[in-house]
Amino acid sequence: MAPAQPGPAPLARRAEIEIEVRDVTIAFERDGGQFVPAVDRVSFDVRRGEFICLLGPSGCGKSTILNSVAGFEHPFAGEVRVAGRDVTGPGPDRGVVFQQPCLFPWKSVRANVAHGPRMAGKSRAEAGAIADTLIEMIGLTRFASALPHTLSGGMQQRVAIARAMANKPNILLMDEPFGALDAQTRSIMQESLLQLWSQVGATILFVTHDIDEAVLLADRVLVMSAGPGRIIRDVTVDLPRPRSLDTTLNARFQELRKECLDLIRQQSIKAFEGTPHV
Numbered sequence: 001m002a003p004a005q006p007g008p009a010p011l012a013r014r015a016e017i018e019i020e021v022r023d024v025t026i027a028f029e030r031d032g033g034q035f036v037p038a039v040d041r042v043s044f045d046v047r048r049g050e051f052i053c054l055l056g057p058s059g060c061g062k063s064t065i066l067n068s069v070a071g072f073e074h075p076f077a078g079e080v081r082v083a084g085r086d087v088t089g090p091g092p093d094r095g096v097v098f099q100q101p102c103l104f105p106w107k108s109v110r111a112n113v114a115h116g117p118r119m120a121g122k123s124r125a126e127a128g129a130i131a132d133t134l135i136e137m138i139g140l141t142r143f144a145s146a147l148p149h150t151l152s153g154g155m156q157q158r159v160a161i162a163r164a165m166a167n168k169p170n171i172l173l174m175d176e177p178f179g180a181l182d183a184q185t186r187s188i189m190q191e192s193l194l195q196l197w198s199q200v201g202a203t204i205l206f207v208t209h210d211i212d213e214a215v216l217l218a219d220r221v222l223v224m225s226a227g228p229g230r231i232i233r234d235v236t237v238d239l240p241r242p243r244s245l246d247t248t249l250n251a252r253f254q255e256l257r258k259e260c261l262d263l264i265r266q267q268s269i270k271a272f273e274g275t276p277h278v
């Protein structure tokens with residue numbers, strides 16, 4: 001196994017840390033009853049309001065890490081903390097968006113978005129007002145009464161994001177949310193997510209294996225090794241905001257993209273050949 005990763009952040013920075021993942025190992029049982037690590041002693045911090053992308057080859061454990069922050073998976077070893085507290089399960093402080101929108105097919109856009117606040121005890125009027133604000137922010141006011149199956153994939157995913165935001169979570173956990181969309185829709189969604197994020201200011205942990213997407217969106221890109229996953233590079237994306245598709249033409253964008261690409265290419269070759277990471 002590779003040596004342990006850097007320890008906790010200095011005290012001065014800890015106050016603003018929203019997510020702490022410390023020496024986390026998660027193992028799954030394979031055929032034959034043997035436990036095989038999916039992620040191996042992963043450590044990182046996310047500061048309040050940061051946009052972090054987890055980038056790595058297929059199967060390196062990106063979703064497993066995100067699920068541990070969501071409270072769907074529990075570490076075999078190590079600790080996951082949110083706002084200073086151990087994560088023991090899912091909670092309304094963390095909204096989750098998956099690759100598939102997973103909307104209630106029988107409910108309108110408005111009712112889908114209002115569902116969370118209603119479950120949290122808000123009145124019909126209060127929940128409706130929250131939904132209306134979010135639906136306006138995602139540009140779907142005209143479709144508020146529509147049923148999900150009448151919307152395009154991109155529109156459905158915008159509703160899923162609004163629904164995840166409806167309980168005003170401090171943290172948005174996004175697992176390849178644009179992975180099922182075509183290239184054009186995907187880039188529109190990236191810009192619209194950046195706009196939404198600048199308005200709501202949540203902390204975002206975003207899983208992707210798309211290098212351009214990671215560099216365009218993130219404040220930092222955490223590049224992972226092939227499985228069992230570890231973080232091999234913490235790339236600070238020092239591109240100015242607001243960002244748009246034009247940012248991808250920037251020379252610095254291309255440098256950062258190349259840095260990530262070289263790392264991912266090495267890891268993908270290792271994953272393909274089945275050699276353990278160094």
Ligand SMILES: Nc1ncnc2c1ncn2[C@@H]1O[C@H](COP(=O)(O)OP(=O)(O)OP(=O)(O)O)[C@@H](O)[C@H]1O
Binds near residue numbers: 056065
């Ligand atoms: N519930 C589970 N039971 C058994 N093995 C699992 C489970 N969840 C994940 N794994 C295994 O853990 C490893 C990491 O999976 P994970 O889905 O986290 O990777 P990923 O980087 O998100 O992959 P992708 O980019 O392809 O979605 C894989 O080998 C996967 O088969």
